[in-house]
Amino acid sequence: MTHTVAGVDIGGTTTQVALCEEDLTVVDRLEVPTPAAAGGTAMVGAALDAVRLLLDRTGATLLGVGVGAAGVVDARAGRVLVASDSFRGWAGFAVTAAVEEALGVPAFLDNDVNAFLRGETAVGAVAGEPQVLGMTLGTGVGGALWLDGALYDGPHGAAGEIGHVPGFGDLPCTCGGRGHLETLASGRAIEARYGQRTGRSLSARGVAEAAAGADDPEALAVYEGAGAAVARALLMTAGLLDVTTFVVGGGVSRSWSLLEPAIQRTLTAEPPVSGHPVRVLPxxxxxxxxxxxxxxxxxxxLGTGVRH
Structure with missing residues (x-):
């Protein structure tokens, strides 16, 4: 019988669940809707139902569960601290206690961007790298730091939050600040900047499709601005922490062919003071x-790893 750990990604729209072997090979996976408006109990319940279904159809033994959740979390206490208004009854919810009570195995909680970086450093684009900044370009912009081979979340759990560093103009940010990276490089920002330029309403994916057609200079300009802003954020990180390896994910990063040229041009024009080459990977x-x-x-x- 295969011994596994479950990984759960609770997002605002869908919840992804994967059963993984010792080497993090996915045995089976499932995507279900997230009942974000129904509260924390319903959200975790949907994830638990998915875990049970995967266990039933694989016959695997479960040793533990990891959860990546949107919002600000207390990873040590296993509790959500702050959530966006997309969720009801999520802030304050004790995630790991609910999972442990239901499944009878240890459970662990991470912010979703921290979990993203754990995955990419374990078996993804930057596997084995000791120093990495991870950035997710989605509805907002998230960030996480991997230093000396381990996640570094800082004394207040907010280390690596490059999306909310100022210095990127003066546009209002969703967090209440101004001039943050998120105001230029998020999916929401791409939609807004394109709308301001053209008076047209398109999703970030729609803007990408318009830019890829090479017949919409305004769409190209919006992605050019997003890529240049991302590169400046990476250069800030390189200057402050001497971290020069970066991995970029999230829905906006699917338009990598539009972002990468601007990222590389900016990095070439303003290399870090260390002179060490910067690597940026999707x-x-x-x-x-x-x-x-x-x-x-x-x-x-779990310490000893998962056994077969």
Whole structure:
């Protein structure tokens, strides 16, 4: 019988669940809707139902569960601290206690961006790298730090949050600040900047499709601005921490062919003072990255690893 850990990615729209072996190979996976408006109990319940279904159809034994959750979390206490208004009854919810009570195995909680970086450093684009900044370009912009081969979340759990560093103009940010990276490089920002330029309403994917057609200079300009802003954020990180390896994921990063030229031009024009070459890689694990990273956290916390 295969011994596994489960990785759970609770997002605002869908929840991804993956059963993983010792080497984090995915045995089976499932995507279910997230009942974000129904509260924490319902959200975790949907994830638990998915875990049970995967266990039933694989016959695997479960040793532990890792959860990656949107919002600010207390990873040590296993509790969500702050959540966006997309979720009801999520802030304050004790995630790991609910999972442990239901499944009878240890459970561990991470912020979803931290889990993303755990996945990419374990078996993804930056596997084995000791120093990495991970960045997710989605509805917002998230960041996480991997230093000396381990996640570094800082004394207040907010280390690596490059999406909310100022210095990127003066546009208002969703967090209440101004001029943050998120105001230029998030999916929401791409939609807004394009709308301001053209008066047209398109999703970030729609803007990407318009830019890829090479007949919409305004769409190209919006992605050019996003890529240049990302590169400046990477250069800030390189200057402050001497970290020069970066992995970029999230929905906006699927338009890598539009972002990368601007990123590389900016990095070439303003190399870090160390002179060390900067490596920027697109995420490898796709929509599995958070779930696999959450499973990697559970595997590490269990200590002896998962057995076959």
């Amino acid at each position: 995420a490898l694990l796709g929509q599995d990255s958070v779930a696999i990273g959450a499973a990697a956290r559970a595997r590490a916390e």
